[in-house]
Amino acid sequence: MARKVVKVLWAGRLSYDAGLRLQKVLSNKHYQNMENSSCNTLILLEHNPVFTVGIRDKNYSKQEEEKLRNLGAEFYRTNRGGLITFHGPGQLVAYPILNLKQFKSSIKWYVCQIEEMIIRLCAEFGIKGETSTHTGVWVNDKKICAIGIHGSRYVTTHGLALNCNTDLTWFDHIVPCGIEGKGVTSISKELNTNITVQDVLPQFRNAFQDQFECSLIQYSIKESLDLLRDVHNTELLHTRNESV
Numbered sequence: 559m560a561r562k563v564v565k566v567l568w569a570g571r572l573s574y575d576a577g578l579r580l581q582k583v584l585s586n587k588h589y590q591n592m593e594n595s596s597c598n599t600l601i602l603l604e605h606n607p608v609f610t611v612g613i614r615d616k617n618y619s620k621q622e623e624e625k626l627r628n629l630g631a632e633f634y635r636t637n638r639g640g641l642i643t644f645h646g647p648g649q650l651v652a653y654p655i656l657n658l659k660q661f662k663s664s665i666k667w668y669v670c671q672i673e674e675m676i677i678r679l680c681a682e683f684g685i686k687g688e689t690s691t692h693t694g695v696w697v698n699d700k701k702i703c704a705i706g707i708h709g710s711r712y713v714t715t716h717g718l719a720l721n722c723n724t725d726l727t728w729f730d731h732i733v734p735c736g737i738e739g740k741g742v743t744s745i746s747k748e749l750n751t752n753i754t755v756q757d758v759l760p761q762f763r764n765a766f767q768d769q770f771e772c773s774l775i776q777y778s779i780k781e782s783l784d785l786l787r788d789v790h791n792t793e794l795l796h797t798r799n800e801s802v
Contacts, residue, residue: 562660562772563596566763567782569603574634574645577605577653579789581715584655588713598660600766600774601653601717604755605645607631609732612640612706629731638716640693640706642732648724648744650755650762651717658712661770665709669693672718675769676703679720682761685748692740700743720762722746722755 569580580601587597609626611618611634623633631644645651658668676695680687680702687695687702695703703720721744729742745753767774777785 562598562770564598564600564654564656564766564770564772564774565596565777565781566600566602566774567777567785568759569601571604571606571647573606574608574610574632576789577601577603577651578634578636580785581653581655583785583788585710585713585715588655588657589711597655598657598772599655601655602759602762603651603653604647604649605651607644607646607728608634609642609644610634610636610638610706611642612636612638618642626731629728631728636706636708636716638706638708640704643704643706643719644728644732645719646724646728648722648746648755650720650722650758652720652762652766653717654714654766656714658709658714663712665707665712668709668714669705669707671769672705672707675765676718676720678769679758679761679765680745682765683745683749683753685745696740697743697748700741702743702745702748720745720758722758723752 569577572580584597584599584601591597608631627633631646658664662668673689673695677687677689680695680697685697685702687697690696694701694705703718705718706716708715721742723746724744726742726744726747745758763774766772
């Protein structure tokens with residue numbers, strides 16, 4: 559049986575809003591052609607500083623939201639699972655836009671696959687990552703990788719955020735993922751040396767291929783430009799609708 563193919567897009571540094579639009583464009587391709595496995599895409603990127611909350615996080619008031627914005631970060635309420643977290647430079651964010659019916663029709667299985675993949679990746683750097691009763695990957699009582707996903711008709715959006723050389727002081731302003739008494743860490747902090755997102759990308763790609771038993775192929779330059787144009791057009795349409 560032929561291995562599944564997942565197309566990988568390195569999107570560089572994007573605002574959170576641009577990342578949402580990119581996911582929307584790609585997930586719509588799935589809904590328009592649910593049987594087409596060529597729609598499976600792995601988006602890899604870094605975000606500008608942003609705090610995001612998931613669908614279960616109803617506790618943040620406008621005043622608290624403004625306080626976080628005043629730190630120089632954006633703030634978004636999203637439809638992903640999980641509570642509040644931070645995304646920013648030095649953090650590898652992965653948004654797999656997959657039709658799980660082509661893998662295994664189980665959201666629980668999918669989350670477990672992501673956790674196992676990151677544990678495998680951490681081991682390659684000599685770090686002992688593990689799971690707990692809380693979603694994500696931990697090093698002792700410190701989270702190194704947050705996971706928050708959304709699934710609709712088994713098409714996944716959102717994903718994971720792995721701290722590489724992230725400025726962890728951003729997390730001082732929140733209770734990360736809403737879990738009291740826990741901390742955060744990064745690959746760089748655990749190894750006491752600077753490990754960048756670019757350093758981690760090759761191992762991440764290999765771990766993803768192995769865990770999901772697929773082959774990753776790079777988007778062509780033309781495909782990337784066409785996709786970014788679609789994202790830009792989506793932004794223009796959204797702006798026009800808001801002004802009506």
